[in-house]
Amino acid sequence: xxxxxxxxxKTVGAQTHIHPTDLVLQQGVFNxxxxxxxxxxxxxxxxxxxxxxxxxxRILFRGEDVTGVPVQKRNVSMVYxxxxxxxxxxxxxxxASPLRVVGTPGSEIEGRVAEVAALLGLTPMxxxxxxxxxxxQQQRTALARALVKDSDLVLLDEPLANLDYKLREELREELxxxxxxxxxxxxxATSEPQEALLLGGCTATLHEGRITQFGPTPEVYRxxxxxxxxxxxxxxxxxxxxxxxxxxxFALDDSVRWPATGPAAGLAEGRYTVGLRxxxxxxxxxxxxxxxxxxxxxxxxxxxxxxxxxxRIGGHTWISQSHGIHPVAAGANEPMYLQTGRFxxxxxxxxxxxx
Amino acid sequence: xRSFKWLAPAIYIVFLLLPIYWLLNMSFKTTNEILGAFSLWxxxxxxxxxxxxxxxxxxxxxxxxxxxxxxxNTVISVAAALxxxxxxxxxxxxxxxxxxxxxxxxxxxPPAVFALPxxxxxxALHLFDTHIAVALAHCLFNxxxxxxxxxxxxxxxxxxxxxxxxxxxxxxPRFFVKIFIPTITAGIGVTAFFCFMFSWVExxxxxxxTSVAAKPIAATMTRTASTxxxxxxxxxxxxxxxxxxxxxVIYFVRHYIAKGFSLGRV
Numbered sequence: 001x002x003x004x005x006x007x008x009x010k011t012v013g014a015q016t017h018i019h020p021t022d023l024v025l026q027q028g029v030f031n032x033x034x035x036x037x038x039x040x041x042x043x044x045x046x047x048x049x050x051x052x053x054x055x056x057x058r059i060l061f062r063g064e065d066v067t068g069v070p071v072q073k074r075n076v077s078m079v080y081x082x083x084x085x086x087x088x089x090x091x092x093x094x095x096a097s098p099l100r101v102v103g104t105p106g107s108e109i110e111g112r113v114a115e116v117a118a119l120l121g122l123t124p125m126x127x128x129x130x131x132x133x134x135x136x137q138q139q140r141t142a143l144a145r146a147l148v149k150d151s152d153l154v155l156l157d158e159p160l161a162n163l164d165y166k167l168r169e170e171l172r173e174e175l176x177x178x179x180x181x182x183x184x185x186x187x188x189a190t191s192e193p194q195e196a197l198l199l200g201g202c203t204a205t206l207h208e209g210r211i212t213q214f215g216p217t218p219e220v221y222r223x224x225x226x227x228x229x230x231x232x233x234x235x236x237x238x239x240x241x242x243x244x245x246x247x248x249x250f251a252l253d254d255s256v257r258w259p260a261t262g263p264a265a266g267l268a269e270g271r272y273t274v275g276l277r278x279x280x281x282x283x284x285x286x287x288x289x290x291x292x293x294x295x296x297x298x299x300x301x302x303x304x305x306x307x308x309x310x311x312r313i314g315g316h317t318w319i320s321q322s323h324g325i326h327p328v329a330a331g332a333n334e335p336m337y338l339q340t341g342r343f344x345x346x347x348x349x350x351x352x353x354x355x
Numbered sequence: 356x357r358s359f360k361w362l363a364p365a366i367y368i369v370f371l372l373l374p375i376y377w378l379l380n381m382s383f384k385t386t387n388e389i390l391g392a393f394s395l396w397x398x399x400x401x402x403x404x405x406x407x408x409x410x411x412x413x414x415x416x417x418x419x420x421x422x423x424x425x426x427x428n429t430v431i432s433v434a435a436a437l438x439x440x441x442x443x444x445x446x447x448x449x450x451x452x453x454x455x456x457x458x459x460x461x462x463x464x465p466p467a468v469f470a471l472p473x474x475x476x477x478x479a480l481h482l483f484d485t486h487i488a489v490a491l492a493h494c495l496f497n498x499x500x501x502x503x504x505x506x507x508x509x510x511x512x513x514x515x516x517x518x519x520x521x522x523x524x525x526x527x528p529r530f531f532v533k534i535f536i537p538t539i540t541a542g543i544g545v546t547a548f549f550c551f552m553f554s555w556v557e558x559x560x561x562x563x564x565t566s567v568a569a570k571p572i573a574a575t576m577t578r579t580a581s582t583x584x585x586x587x588x589x590x591x592x593x594x595x596x597x598x599x600x601x602x603x604v605i606y607f608v609r610h611y612i613a614k615g616f617s618l619g620r621v
Contacts, residue, residue, distance in 0.1 A: 051518050071521045078522045084515045088537035101524035145523070 030201030077146035263355030381591035404592035417572035436501030508542025
C-alpha cells in the first residue's frame with residue numbers, strides 16, 4: 001500500500017468539501033479520480049499532497065502518518081490543469097528546479113533534465129522561457145518538472161483538460177508509460193469517463209465530496225455500485241427512468257415493456273429506477289436481443305465517427321450513442337433499439353440491485 | 356482627399372509640451388532677456404544658469420537631499436509593501452477588505468493634515484531636518500499606494516505557482532525571493548516609479564520637516580525668488596533639472612506602466 005486516507009474530511013466554514021473518506025491507493029498503479037467539476041477531486045489531491053490539512057482523519061504514506069507534514073517534506077509532484085511554470089526561469093531551469101532545491105550536483109541535474117526533456121520532446125526548447133512556448137509545450141514542461149525528481153506520489157489534476165484534442169490524445173497515450181516506469185503512486189484527476197477508461201488502472205468515482213466507488217477501472221465501469229457512481233462514469237449521461245415490475249414484465253410506460261429475464265429475473269415486483277447507457281440504445285438493430293420502440297428525434301449530433309441522438313420515447317427523453325453516421329432529421333419518427341438486457345436496476349436508495 | 360487624423364493629437368501634444376518648452380527656453384536665457392522682449396528661443400544663449408546649479412552647493416545639495424530621501428522612501432515603501440500586498444492577494448482574514456480600503460483612504464487626506472504631528476514627533480525624537488524623517492513621512496501615502504499597486508500584480512499570478520514551488524521543495528522565504536519577486540518585477544518597477552514620483556513632487560512635508568541639512572530642491576527653488584531680484588533663468592534651469600529624474604525613471608518602466616493601468620491599479 002502506498003497512500004491511505006483514514007476518515008479524511010475537509011470542511012471550510014460551514015461548507016463540507018470532502019465528507020469522511022477512506023481510501024487506499026496502491027503503488028505503481030494509475031489511480032484515477034473521476035468526477036464532475038466541484039466534486040472534490042482537487043481538494044482531495046491537495047490533501048494528499050499536503051497543501052491543505054484535513055479537518056478530520058489521518059493520511060498515511062507507506063504506513064507512516066504524514067497528516068501534519070508540510071508539502072515540502074513529502075516528496076510529491078503535482079501538475080495542474082492550468083499551465084504552471086516559473087515565468088522568470090528558462091525551460092531547463094524550470095525542469096531542474098526540484099533538483100536544485102535539494103542541492104543535486106550540477107552534472108547530475110544536466111543529465112536528468114536532458115533525459116526527461118528528450119522523453120517529452122522538449123530538448124529544442126530548453127533555452128526558452130515558458131511564455132515563448134505553445135500550450136502543449138508549457139504543460140509538457142510542467143510534466144517534466146513533475147517527472148524529473150523521484151517523487152513518491154505524483155498528482156495530476158486534469159493535466160490534459162486545457163490542451164487541444166490532438167495533443168491530448170498523444171499525451172494520454174504516453175503518460176501511463178512515462179509514469180508507471182517510475183514506480184511512484186500516481187493519482188490522476190479527470191472529469192471525462194473516456195479518459196478514465198483509456199488510462200486503466202483503478203478508478204474512484206467522486207460525487208459532491210464523496211467517493212462513491214473505488215476499484216479497478218473496468219469493474220467500476222461495468223458494475224457501478226449505485227446510481228450516482230453509474231451516472232458519474234457515463235458520458236454521454238446515463239439514461240435514467242422509473243420502471244415498474246408486474247408479473248414477468250418490466251414496464252416504463254404503456255409502450256415500453258420487456259420481460260424480466262437474466263439477472264433481473266430475481267427482482268421482486270415493484271418500482272425501480274432503471275439506467276441504460278447511451279450506446280445500448282441504437283438506431284440500427286444490434287446483434288443480441290433488443291426491443292424496438294418508436295422514437296421521435298429531438299436533436300442529432302453527428303461527429304466524425306459516432307452519432308449522438310436525443311430522442312423522445314414515450315414520456316422520457318433519452319440519449320442514443322452509436323458508431324458511424326446515422327443521419328436523422330430532428331422531428332422525425334425513427335425506430336430505436338433498446339438492449340433491455342443491459343439495464344441497470346437500482347432500488348429506492350439508489351443501490352444497484354441487478355445485475 | 357488627404358487625411359487630417361494626425362491633427363487633433365498633434366495639437367494636443369503641442370499644448371502639453373508648450374509649458375515644458377517654455378521652461379527649457381527660459382533656462383537658456385539670462386534673466387534680463389526673460390524680463391525683456393518676448394522671444395520664442397534664446398537670443399542670447401547661455402549655460403550660466405546650469406553652471407551655477409552644478410557648482411553652488413546650496414543648489415546641487417538640494418537635489419542630493421531630495422534624491423536621498425526619495426530613494427530611501429522608495430526602498431522602504433516597496434520593502435514594506437511586498438509582504439503586505441502578498442498577504443492581501445493570497446490570504447483571507449477578518450476584515451481584509453476593510454483594511455485594504457482603509458489603506459487607500461490614507462491617500463485621501465492632504466499631507467498638510469499630518470505636517471504638524473510629524474513636526475512635533477520628529478522634533479521630540481531629534482529626527483528633525485534629517486533625510487530619514489522625510490522618507491518616513493512620505494511612507495504615509497506611498498506604502499498604501501505600493502500595497503495597492505503590488506496587490507494587483509500579485510493577484511495576477513496564480514496561487515498554483517506558489518504551490519508548485521512548495522511541491523518542488525521551496526520554503527516560503529526561498530520561493531518569495533527566488534521565484535515570486537522575479538515573477539512580478541514589472542509590478543515592482545511600476546510601484547517603485549510611483550513611489551519615487553509622489554515622494555519627489557511632495558513639497559509640504561519635505562519643506563516643513565527640514566531646515567538646512569536635508570533641505571529639498573523644491574524648497575531651494577522657492578527661496579530664490581527673494582534674493583537679489585528675480586533669478587528667473589536660474590529657476591527655470593532648476594525646474595528643468597527637477598523634471599529630469601522623473602523622465603529618466605519613467606523611461607525604464609515605460610513598458611510596464613501600461614500593464615499597471617490595465618490592472619486598474621495605477
